[in-house]
Amino acid sequence: MNTRNSLLFPLVLLLSPLASLTAHADIQGSGSSAAAPLYQKWADAYSKNAGVTVTYQASGSSAGIKKIKENSVEFGASDAALSQADLKKDKLIQFPSAISGVVPVINLPGIKTAELRLTGEVLANIFSGEITSWNDTAITALNPGLRLPNKNIEVIVRQDGSGTTYNFSDYLGKVSKNWQAKYGRNFTIPWNSRLIQVKGSSNIASTIKKTAYAISYIDFNYVTQEKLDYTLLQNRDGKFIAPSAEAFSAALSNSSWKTDANFEEMLTDKPGQKTWPISMGTFIIMQQRARDAQQTTATMKFFTWAFMRGDRFVNSVDFVRLPDSLQARIFKEMTTVTDKNGNILNWNLSTDPGSKN
Incomplete structure (x- = not known):
């Protein structure tokens, strides 16, 4: 863990409840074909050690937005941000993953x-x-x-x-x-x-x-x-x-x-x-209220790992990593996700084997 990650890791633990699900769930994403090389790099590296299969379908941003609104994937990916009005209407959160x-x-x-x-x-x-x-x-x-x-x-x-x-x-x-x-x-x-x-x-x-x-x-x-x-x-x-x-x-x-x-x-x-x-950002879109708490928790662990330990993969596919200050804001946004009963999900990386990578 580098100096930046050693600062961000305690922040994740502070922002997130300390309980962690012991079971892992497979993760499905769909959307931006432009960002597919990044998400597939992250998925391959994370899946090797985390016991989680992450699959990503490069279907285009419009299709990715449609699928997450339908709640048929754990995350949608788009190279254009949804408006705050759309996010509120469809009960979604979004955050950038990189810029290009x-x-x-x-x-x-x-x-x-x-x-x-x-x-x-x-x-x-x-x-x-x-x-x-x-x-x-x-x-x-x-x-x-x-x-x-x-x-x-x-x-x-x-x-x-x-x-x-x-x-x-x-x-x-x-x-x-x-x-x-x-x-x-x-x-x-x-x-x-x-x-x-x-x-x-x-x-x-x-x-x-x-x-x-x-x-x-x-x-x-x-x-x-x-x-x-x-x-x-x-x-x-x-x-x-x-x-x-x-x-x-x-x-x-x-x-x-x-x-x-x-x-x-x-x-x-x-x-x-x-x-x-x-220039543009590329974005992850998730349901604010989880369809399946286990899968959504696994998804947030995946992206937390990606931000904290996946920088080298961002550069390798010619995207640009986000500044630390933005990543801290993203972690805070992720902690607003709840289960279907409105309870904040419990998640962190402290026992996640993906953190070894």
Whole structure:
């Protein structure tokens, strides 16, 4: 246990009753395909020592929200936070698990990664179909010296309900009045029928690799692990920025997440010279009143272990861990979960074999 965990561990014990269930229960989660590599890494590592099987279905953020509202899984995962009104209505809690970013990616022969520069407005015009050629003057003006081909832009988009699309469309709506008026922000967008529509982040990655002159949007962890070419993107301060952990953290630092734990606040289009303009959080959603006390207790132990001992897995799949202050707020939120009779659940890690990992 490192210094940070040695400070957080007593906090968990203080916030949680000291009793612990002796039996373990399997845990099922569903939702964000973007965050699937993170949850699957955590699940594999935890399951080896904890005597608990954690399974995660990468079904998309919309499906994950639907399943947790139906109470058919122990946790849902979404790349967009639910509003406080929705949480209250459906008796749910939510907390972020990590931060990342949405990245424009290209397959443009002759152009290397991080060579092409785009602005948010140009990006919006490409995905709305107003800019259709790679040598359009709006693109060439941003890229003097680059030999851009006189080829149609093949636009690849998400067909399924996606938190990635939610964050991407939120950003485009902030930088383009036309986009906001026509499409707004949503998990699904009524794309033009001529665009290439696929389901899931993995299919986005595979499709762009085999489609010349294409552009799409995908989460940063897929960019690095699939070795996709990405563009630079102009941020709110006018700087052309590459996606990185530092750039995502800069967006978080310029939000009210740290000061007010306002997780509903989008991390898109934040100020700061080093800020990546399409940064985002990824979230866990759980029932406030447990369907099954044993399974819910096991789920909270899993995520407590993930925050306290799973940092190395966050970095290994190219997400960014949350600051200590946010993690402490999350632990406090988790202690509000009750059984079906309204009694606060008893849980801690003191006897959990998963804590060895």
